[in-house]
Amino acid sequence: MGIQEIAQATGLSKATVSRALRGLPTVAGSTVDQVRRVADELGYVPSSAAAGLATGRQRAVGVVLPVIDRWFTAKALGGVDAELRAAGYDLVLYNLGGPGGDRHRAFRRAMLRQRVDALVLLSLVLDETERRELQVSELPTVVIGGPAHDLRNVGVDDHEVAALAVAHLTGLGHREVAYVGGEDEAGFTVAVPYLRRDGFTEAMARAGAPVRADRYADGRFSFAGGVAAGAVLLEVPAPDRPTAVVCASDEMALGVVVAAHRLGLEVPRDVSVTGVDGHEYGEVLGLTTVAQDPEAQGRVAARTVVLEAQGASPGPLPPSAARLVVRRTTAGPCR
Incomplete structure (x- = not known):
């Protein structure tokens, strides 16, 4: 064509x-x-694509994300943008707008039409067609926020972040610990929720405190979902009620705290709550969390693809740093 x-x-x-x-x-x-519309429909790929990539003449990096109005997305995007500006590159943003968004626009017009020299994908689930188009494009590509098939990933070790939260709570004496996770509704990678759940389950087993099936709840990776999940887990009267809850994100953890207060429970006297992320709202409200730095992850991803677009050889990317931050929402069990 x-x-x-x-x-x-x-x-x-x-x-x-x-x-x-x-x-x-x-x-x-x-x-x-x-x-351009007809070119997209006909599947046109310019013969000069390889030469353009080799010379770096576009001096632009495409960033594809499922939604733009999430804390992690905004922070990571800020890091990508800062690094690209420092390198003299433009950022071309493709916001898919959640489930059912215009993925064709990003994966055909951005890559096959050679508008960018490289790609950064934020927490995306790729289908077979999109993976094939990535291979055809031969663009340097890095994913931020969770593994996606065989693409390189910049992000924390999701098993480890859950294990850090478990170690903190079991170290305080908790054995009846619940978990709030679930798949994100906005179209983010499904790998992160499952990896964090597996990390939680395995860490609890190592601590000699296997988790009952009814101690897992779906919080949809949102504040509202955390409120709903917390209501289900915490409405059970003591002693069957869990003494602590590990949440796979800070937004869900803050929702669980709200649910506890609505039920007349005090945090952490009646139930301890931990999150994952390092959200600034968590800091204001005293949430114990396993903090990561998505802005730094964005910088690493952008720096990596720019160097490779300029001819550097691809290399492995180590896990990003994560650290336990203990605040006011955790304490030893009172029963």
Whole structure:
């Protein structure tokens, strides 16, 4: 598929199609949009893509994310942007808008049309077609926030962050510990929730405190989901009520704290609560958490793909740092 086929489909000359595909200012915006739409429909891949990547002539990195209005996403995006600006590169943002969003726009127009030199993906689940298009594009690619198939990942060890929370609580004497996790509704990677759940379960087993099936609740990785999950877990009267709850995100943990207060329970006297992330709201409200730094992760990802777009060889990426931050929402059990 080439420029001739696009020219025939649009009724334009090959020269006009060529100028439109390059986005030259001498072509009307409506014509550029028409040509690019037809090129997308026909699956056009410019023959100069490999040469453009080798020379780095675009000096732009595409960032594809499922939604833009989440704490982790905003922080990581800020880190990517800061690093790209320092390197003299532009950031081309593709917000998929959650489930059912326009993924075609990102995975065909960004990669196969050679608008960018590299890609950073934020916590995405890729289907077979998208993985194939990534391979065809041969663009340097790094994922932030959870593994995605065989792509390199910048992020914390999700088993380890859950284990840190468990070690803190069991060290305080807790044995009846519940877990709030679940798959995110916004289209984020499914790997992170399951890895953190597995890390929690395995750490509890190592501590000699296996977890009952009814101690797992779905918090949908949101504040509202945490409130709902906390209500289910904590409405059980003592002594069957858990003495502590590990949440796979700070937003869910803050929701569990709200649920506890609504039930007349005091945190941490009646129930201890921990989260994961390092959200600034958690700091204000005294939430114990396993903190990570998504802004630093964004910087690492951007730096990595820029260097590779300039010719550096791909290399392994070690796990990002995570640390336990003890605040007011955890204490030893009172029963």
